[in-house]
Amino acid sequence: MKKLASLVAALLLALTAIPSAEAAFVIGGENGWQLSTDGIVDVFSVYQSTSPKPSGDRFTTFLSGSPDQFQNFGVKVGLLPSLIAFNIKAPTVNGVDSNVRVGIYPSIQNKNQDTRFEVNPNIDFREFYYTAKGTYGELLAGRALNLYQAKNILTDMTLLTAGVVPAPGTSTTLGHIGYGYLYTNFGPQIRYTTPDLNGVKVAFSVNEPYKISSDTAKTNTPRLETEISYATVLNGGTTLQAWASGLFETATRSKAAGVARPGEQNQSIGGAAGIEAGFGGVDLMASGYAGEGLGMISAQDGDAFGSSSTDAAGKERTHFGFLVQATYKLTPDIKIGANYGQNRQVESDDDKTKRGVGGSFSPMKKQEAAVGMVTYNFNKFTQFIVEYAYAQNTWHDRATQHSNSVAIGTMFYW
Numbered sequence: 561m562k563k564l565a566s567l568v569a570a571l572l573l574a575l576t577a578i579p580s581a582e583a584a585f586v587i588g589g590e591n592g593w594q595l596s597t598d599g600i601v602d603v604f605s606v607y608q609s610t611s612p613k614p615s616g617d618r619f620t621t622f623l624s625g626s627p628d629q630f631q632n633f634g635v636k637v638g639l640l641p642s643l644i645a646f647n648i649k650a651p652t653v654n655g656v657d658s659n660v661r662v663g664i665y666p667s668i669q670n671k672n673q674d675t676r677f678e679v680n681p682n683i684d685f686r687e688f689y690y691t692a693k694g695t696y697g698e699l700l701a702g703r704a705l706n707l708y709q710a711k712n713i714l715t716d717m718t719l720l721t722a723g724v725v726p727a728p729g730t731s732t733t734l735g736h737i738g739y740g741y742l743y744t745n746f747g748p749q750i751r752y753t754t755p756d757l758n759g760v761k762v763a764f765s766v767n768e769p770y771k772i773s774s775d776t777a778k779t780n781t782p783r784l785e786t787e788i789s790y791a792t793v794l795n796g797g798t799t800l801q802a803w804a805s806g807l808f809e810t811a812t813r814s815k816a817a818g819v820a821r822p823g824e825q826n827q828s829i830g831g832a833a834g835i836e837a838g839f840g841g842v843d844l845m846a847s848g849y850a851g852e853g854l855g856m857i858s859a860q861d862g863d864a865f866g867s868s869s870t871d872a873a874g875k876e877r878t879h880f881g882f883l884v885q886a887t888y889k890l891t892p893d894i895k896i897g898a899n900y901g902q903n904r905q906v907e908s909d910d911d912k913t914k915r916g917v918g919g920s921f922s923p924m925k926k927q928e929a930a931v932g933m934v935t936y937n938f939n940k941f942t943q944f945i946v947e948y949a950y951a952q953n954t955w956h957d958r959a960t961q962h963s964n965s966v967a968i969g970t971m972f973y974w
Contacts, residue, residue, distance in 0.1 A: 585974055592651030597974070599644040603668060604945075604969030606733070607633045608725045614959035619868055619924040621953050622726040622734060622857070623963040630727065636669035638722040638969060639735035641684060656694040663687030667731045682731040686746040700751040700765075705744060707751070707765050707785040708807035708859055709832045712741040712847045717887055717897045717933065720943075722967035724929045724951045733967075738857040739929035739951060740883030740901020741832070741849060745858060749785075759792045769809050770860040772826045772853050773870040777814035783828075784808045798839040805832045807851070807859060813874060820874035827876065828853035828860050828869065841889035845899075848882035855879065856903055856924050868923060873910035877923070880904055893937040902928040907956050915956060926954040943971045 586596045609631045610624040624630035643665050650658040665684040689702025713719060716736050723735035737743045751765035764786045769779035784807070791801040807830045815822040830851025837844050853876035855861030855869045870876055881904055887897035904926050907915070914920040929951040936944045945967070952962040 594649040596647045596649070597645060598647070599642070600640065600971055600973055601642050602638050602640065602720075602969060602971040603635065604638050604722050604733070604967045605633070605635050606722060606725050606965060606967045608963055608965040610727070610963040611961050613961055614955065616922060616957070616959070617920070618922040618955050618957075618959070619856070621961055622730070622738065623951060623953060623961055624727045632728060634669060634728060637667050637732055638720070638967070639718055639733050639737070640720060641665040641667050641682075641732055645687065656692050658690065658692045660690045661687050684731065695755065697755050698753045700749070700753070703746055703748050704751070706747050706749065706767060706859075707744070707763055707787040708805045708830060709741050709744045709849055710787065710805065711789065711803045712832055712834055712849065712883065713737070713744060715834060715836055715845050715847065715885075716740065716883060717885055717899060718931055720971060721933050721935075721945050721947050722949070722965075722969065723931055723947075724949050725963070725965035725967065736883055736899070736901045736929060736931070738903050739927050740881055740899070740903065741847065742854060742859040742881070742903070743857060760788070760790050763787045769811065772809065772811045772828050772860050775813050775819050775870070775874065776811045776826065778812040780812075781810055796839070798837065800837050802835045803833065806830065809860070820872065824874070826853055826870055826874070830854050830859065843887045845885040846882070848880070850880035852876040852878050856905055856927060868905060871908040871910045871923070872914070872921065873908070875908055875910065877908050878906040895935045896933070898930070898932045900928070900930045902926055911956060922955045922957045922959070924953060925956045928952055941973045943973070945969045945971070
């Protein structure tokens with residue numbers, strides 16, 4: 561359905577902070593001002609069966625921390641929470657179009673799903689920004705999707721499905737977060753994007769810094785991110801897009817007793833790239849990333865997820881990953897797809913010396929997942945999805961954990 565496709569495209573435009581007047585339902589306006597809204601309701605029933613977490617002190621697993629076989633059924637949002645957004649368009653002045661976007665992303669599941677009187681689903685204000693766009697390009701200021709690895713997640717077919725299903729307690733499913741790319745997150749920033757230069761756009765942002773590791777003491781320099789993208793339509797209707805993005809930040813380590821490399825610097829530096837082509841109902845995509853001090857789940861993990869950005873000696877670990885994907889439209893309303901991805905972490909010198917030593921921490925080596933899905937567009941604004949996902953974690957001591965999950969869901973767009 562063309563309208564459903566345009567709604568999805570509009571959502572992706574909103575997530576990348578490119579306002580689109582066609583993306584929203586206009587509520588009203590006066591004197592050149594306009595108020596509109598767009599959104600999504602998504603609901604998935606999911607079943608997962610996960611093997612026990614291996615014994616010992618090891619890197620966090622999102623699949624299940626239980627020492628026993630874990631099985632669970634839940635009703636929740638997918639990778640993308642539900643969304644209600646409001647867009648305010650100001651009168652055009654001196655050729656400059658100004659817009660404000662407020663995006664509220666609620667989950668539907670309870671934090672403790674087995675408690676009858678639980679009434680606290682998560683409400684996430686992911687977007688709160690304004691843009692000013694003219695012949696000079698576009699300025700964005702506020703809270704929006706970060707640039708680094710943004711297109712890696714936006715081109716993943718599981719963005720609008722479930723993908724890898726984590727243990728209960730998270731606000732969304734994972735898609736391929738941690739299993740093909742890192743979560744870029746939404747954050748406060750000031751960003752400039754060039755005008756469209758024959759299909760090429762360059763964006764640069766100054767962002768609020770994150771803690772690189774649990775031992776970070778100071779975040780007194782900005783995090784810098786950039787993205788270069790290219791999109792075109794070739795003869796015959798073939799669509800093509802390619803992109804590259806980067807991240808850089810430094811942070812000072814704590815001088816507290818027992819901290820390795822006290823007062824010295826850590827850095828996060830990363831690059832990512834991808835390419836996607838669509839022709840005759842077929843869409844092929846490949847993306848990847850590499851860097852150091854990045855982590856295994858989110859770009860810079862700070863205190864969370866076992867602090868995989870650095871090792872016990874305070875040195876940055878090396879990380880890389882990739883995602884490959886193919887989808888095909890059987891009919892205008894039915895699409896099938898499959899993808900496979902990995903996130904990998906190189907064993908550091910300190911990790912190697914401590915491997916096998918009693919009581920030592922075992923870092924993650926590889927997180928991989930494969931997903932197959934079928935989507936059906938019931939009408940212009942309603943979609944149904946059936947999906948299967950297999951995920952496996954492998955630690956550097958060769959211990960493994962795997963998970964199988966099935967998701968059946970629906971999405972309503974406006």
